[in-house]
Amino acid sequence: MTTRGSAEARRGLPAARPRRRAWLGAWLGPAALVGAIIALWQGAVMAFGIPHWKLPAPSTIAAELVASRGLFLHHTWVTLKEVSLGFGVALATGVLLAALIAYFRTFQRVAYPFVIASQTIPMVVIAPLLLVWVGYGLAPKIIVIVLIAFFPIVVNTVDGLRAVDPDMVHMMRTLGASRWQVFIKVQVPTSLPFLFSGTKIAITFSVIGAVIGEWVGASAGLGYLTSISVPLFLTARSFGAVLILAALGTALFLAVALLQRQALPWHEAQQRRQALEET
Amino acid sequence: MPPTTRLESARAMVPKLELAGIRKQFSFAGKTLPVLEGVDLSVEEGEFVSVIGPSGCGKSTLLNIMAGLEEPDQGTLCMDGADAAGRLGKVGYMPQKDLLLPWRNVLDNTILGPELQGVSRSRARQQALGLMERFGLKGFEGHYPFLLSGGMRQRAALLRTVLAGRDVILLDEPFGALDALTRSRLQEWLLELWSGLGKTMVLVTHDVDEATLLSDRVYVLTARPGRVKMVMPVALPRPRTLDMVTQPAFLSLKASLMTALREEDLRAQEEPWR
Ligand SMILES: Nc1ncnc2c1ncn2[C@@H]1O[C@H](COP(=O)(O)OP(=O)(O)OP(=O)(O)O)[C@@H](O)[C@H]1O
Ligand SMILES: [Mg+2]
Numbered sequence: 001m002t003t004r005g006s007a008e009a010r011r012g013l014p015a016a017r018p019r020r021r022a023w024l025g026a027w028l029g030p031a032a033l034v035g036a037i038i039a040l041w042q043g044a045v046m047a048f049g050i051p052h053w054k055l056p057a058p059s060t061i062a063a064e065l066v067a068s069r070g071l072f073l074h075h076t077w078v079t080l081k082e083v084s085l086g087f088g089v090a091l092a093t094g095v096l097l098a099a100l101i102a103y104f105r106t107f108q109r110v111a112y113p114f115v116i117a118s119q120t121i122p123m124v125v126i127a128p129l130l131l132v133w134v135g136y137g138l139a140p141k142i143i144v145i146v147l148i149a150f151f152p153i154v155v156n157t158v159d160g161l162r163a164v165d166p167d168m169v170h171m172m173r174t175l176g177a178s179r180w181q182v183f184i185k186v187q188v189p190t191s192l193p194f195l196f197s198g199t200k201i202a203i204t205f206s207v208i209g210a211v212i213g214e215w216v217g218a219s220a221g222l223g224y225l226t227s228i229s230v231p232l233f234l235t236a237r238s239f240g241a242v243l244i245l246a247a248l249g250t251a252l253f254l255a256v257a258l259l260q261r262q263a264l265p266w267h268e269a270q271q272r273r274q275a276l277e278e279t
Numbered sequence: 280m281p282p283t284t285r286l287e288s289a290r291a292m293v294p295k296l297e298l299a300g301i302r303k304q305f306s307f308a309g310k311t312l313p314v315l316e317g318v319d320l321s322v323e324e325g326e327f328v329s330v331i332g333p334s335g336c337g338k339s340t341l342l343n344i345m346a347g348l349e350e351p352d353q354g355t356l357c358m359d360g361a362d363a364a365g366r367l368g369k370v371g372y373m374p375q376k377d378l379l380l381p382w383r384n385v386l387d388n389t390i391l392g393p394e395l396q397g398v399s400r401s402r403a404r405q406q407a408l409g410l411m412e413r414f415g416l417k418g419f420e421g422h423y424p425f426l427l428s429g430g431m432r433q434r435a436a437l438l439r440t441v442l443a444g445r446d447v448i449l450l451d452e453p454f455g456a457l458d459a460l461t462r463s464r465l466q467e468w469l470l471e472l473w474s475g476l477g478k479t480m481v482l483v484t485h486d487v488d489e490a491t492l493l494s495d496r497v498y499v500l501t502a503r504p505g506r507v508k509m510v511m512p513v514a515l516p517r518p519r520t521l522d523m524v525t526q527p528a529f530l531s532l533k534a535s536l537m538t539a540l541r542e543e544d545l546r547a548q549e550e551p552w553r
Contacts, residue, residue, distance in 0.1 A: 171378045174346050175392045175443050176368030185391075189382045266382045266423050273425055 056236035061243065064236040071225075076244055078220040079210050082138065083252070086145025087206040091199065093146065094153030098191075101154070102161035103183060112158075119151050123209075127216040141213030141221075148209040152201040160194025161187045193267050196260040203256055207249040222248075293360040294321040295479045296345065296447060301354035303340055304504075314340050316504035317354070322447075322479055329482045329490035331536065332500030332508075333544040338483040339375075341505070342449050345481065346372040358447075371445035371478075375452045377436035379424035385435050386411075386420040392443025407442055413472070414438045430461040437469075441476065450482045454489070466492060467521045474518060487536045488524055491515075499539045502547035509539050 038058045044050070045057040052060050065072060097115065101108045123144060130140035164187050172182050214223030222241045229238040261268050303315040314337040322328045332338050343349040344356065347367030356363045358370075379388045389410075390403035411417045414434045424432060433453055440448055453469075454462040466489055473480055473493070484490050490497045491513055499508045513532055515523060523529050 165378070167374060167376055168378050168380070170343075170348050171372070171374055172391075172395070173348065173367055174370065174372035175395050175439075177395045181395055185395075186380065189380070192382075264382070266425075269423065270381055270425050 053233040053235050056239055060236045061239045065240045065243070068237065068240070072222075072240060072244060075220055075222050075225045075241065076248070078224075079207075079214070079222045079245070080248065082141045082145065082210045082213065082221065083203075083206045083248070085138070086142045086209060087149055087203055089142060090146045090149035090202055090206065091153060094150040094198070094202070095157060095195070097150070098154045098157035098161060101158050102187065115151065115154055118147060123148065123212055127212055130213075131217045136217050136219065140216070141210055141218070144213040145206045145209035148212075149202040149205045152205065153195070153198040156194045156198030156201075157191055160191030163194065164190050192264055193260075196256065196264070200253055200256050203252045204249050207245060207252070211245065294357075295324040295326070295359065296320075296322040296363075296481070297355075297357045297360075298341075298345070299355050299357075301341070301344060301351045301356070303337070303344065303349065303351050313504040315344075315351070316506050318500070318505060318507055320498055320507065322481055323495075324446075325477055325479055326495050327473055327480045327482070327493055328496050328498065329484055329494040330498045330500060331484055331487065331490050331540060332505060333502050333540065333547045334485070335547070336500045336503045336543070337505035338500060339451055341500075342372070342451050342481070342483050345447075345449055346370050348372075369445060371440045371443050371448035373436055373440045373448065373450045373453055375455055377424070377432040379432060379435060379439075381424055384421050384423055385416055385427070388424065388435060389416075389438045389442055391439055396443075403442070407438070410438060410442070415468070428461075429457050430465060433457065433465065434468075437472075441478075445478075447479045447481070450480060452484055453482070455485065462486070462489075463521055469493065470519055487533055487540065491529060491533050491536060492519060492521070492524060497536060499536065499543070502543045502550070508543060511536060 042058050045055060050057075056064070097111065101112055101115075126147065127140070127144055130143055134140050134143070161183075168186055169182055172186055177185070210221065211223035211226075214221040215227050218224040222245050225241040226238045229235070229241070298318060298320045301315050301318040301320075302313075304311050304313040306312075318341060320328075320330075320341075330338055330341065340349065344351050345366075347363075347365075347370060356366070358366060379385075380391075383391075386404055386407055387400075389407045390398075390400065393403035393406070394400060408420065411420055414437070416431065416435060416438065419427065419431065424435070427435065437450075437453065454465050457465065470493055482490070482493060494513050497511045497513060499511070500506065501508045511532065515528060515532070524533075
């Protein structure tokens with residue numbers, strides 16, 4: 001049977017063959033740039049004799065990453081746990097809020113101002129207060145992440161739910177669709193690419209949120225590790241933790257992008273088609 | 280003669296769709312724009328009726344009113360002799376844009392009507408698959424809409440409308456965006472389809488050939504505000520074929536439609552404030 005996303009349906013998409021070479025070209029440039037920066041950095045540290053507690057050379061950071069891998073692994077695991085829990089809650093609340101805002105006019109009027117206002121309160125004010133209210137455990141980190149990450153999800157998803165073609169809604173109405181059916185069968189699918197855009201931002205923000213939460217008060221995690229390493233002049237360790245954080249954020253972002261491509265093949269192919277027509 | 284036959288013939292006297300004194304105006308930026316000013320129109324069961332008129336005279340508005348997407352400011356609208364207040368969702372409607380859902384493949388687009396009415400997807404798909412060949416979509420059931428040609432998209436949209444199972448189908452310039460060759464091929468195909476389906480159809484078009492070839496009667500609307508300028512019966516024999524368009528009977532019908540349409544188009548040009 002030809003259900004959505006079946007092999008038969010996917011066979012209908014334009015061939016993606018010439019992409020392998022383009023992929024190589026797209027990554028060669030950035031890789032070369034990163035390589036050059038690392039080489040320059042290494043050269044400068046060695047040439048000017050900069051002490052490692054001021055600015056560690058890339059080789060020193062790499063050595064530290066290998067030497068203390070058990071330590072890094074432990075703290076990475078803690079941060080990853082915070083990020084995935086916090087992001088999960090942010091995604092669930094964000095999507096629910098967006099659906100309620102888009103479906104119920106009254107809910108929009110009541111709730112949307114609060115959603116926006118929540119972003120105007122500086123996190124550096126909230127985070128210490130959270131410590132007072134809920135203590136040092138996992139909870140304050142989760143709350144900080146949710147407060148930062150739910151916003152791009154709500155805003156993007158609300159925009160997506162509203163981005164429907166009114167003619168499409170009319171067409172559905174003439175087929176006998178109820179408002180709820182229009183919502184589920186037209187508005188929700190229309191919003192999915194928007195939801196994914198919001199999610200890409202949110203998952204990156206989640207990593208930042210975890211670091212903020214750990215800086216204010218924690219006993220483990222990569223943010224905590226940087227905060228205790230700097231005063232001890234363990235600068236290479238601090239750099240190593242930051243490097244892992246950056247890799248973590250990038251990997252999570254790419255995972256969402258990959259998931260989007262898998263989940264919305266029609267959107268991906270449609271955009272490719274449009275880009276082709278524009279050239 | 281058995282009584283049932285008499286009853287049936289009596290019922291056939293009631294028009295399938297009857298509009299009387301339809302008025303509609305739009306308000307925009309403090310100004311009111313009268314679009315329809317007393318339109319009377321009736322369509323018999325199983326009849327094919329076309330509506331032509333200069334651009335902007337209110338053809339789509341009239342069709343939207345028939346579909347139930349708009350309500351008239353004044354006038355009455357009856358279906359099968361009864362007031363048609365709850366007609367939205369009960370009249371088949373094919374808009375000018377195909378409006379296929381980009382995230383559904385062709386098959387799942389065509390079953391939207393039955394699906395919304397609560398028919399199980401697998402049963403609706405079974406029914407749709409049986410019609411794919413007749414709609415020239417065989418082999419494309421699993422394709423996403425953006426991969427289809429314009430003609431195919433329109434046929435898929437029409438299949439979606441037909442599968443919704445309504446007696447009356449309204450078509451708003453269904454072939455307006457297609458090239459001339461594809462258009463005439465689809466006109467011929469629509470002729471054949473209509474005679475097989477036994478549905479009542481109302482077609483809005485700019486194309487005088489199309490109106491003459493397909494219709495039992497053609498309504499010509501005046502320039503905005505739209506009124507019925509003339510109703511022309513098309514007494515050409517059926518089944519009709521595309522090569523009729525060069526026959527004298529066809530050409531004289533077409534000529535009188537053209538004259539009426541030109542007059543109104545000129546009026547619209549001369550009085551652009553209307
Ligand atoms: N919702 C609306 N609000 C305001 N004005 C409208 C609205 N819908 C239509 N109009 C106006 O009413 C007039 C008639 O529109 P309509 O689409 O019915 O014309 P039409 O005969 O179908 O034209 P065309 O042949 O170009 O499709 C136009 O001037 C249009 O701008
Ligand atoms: Mg129109």
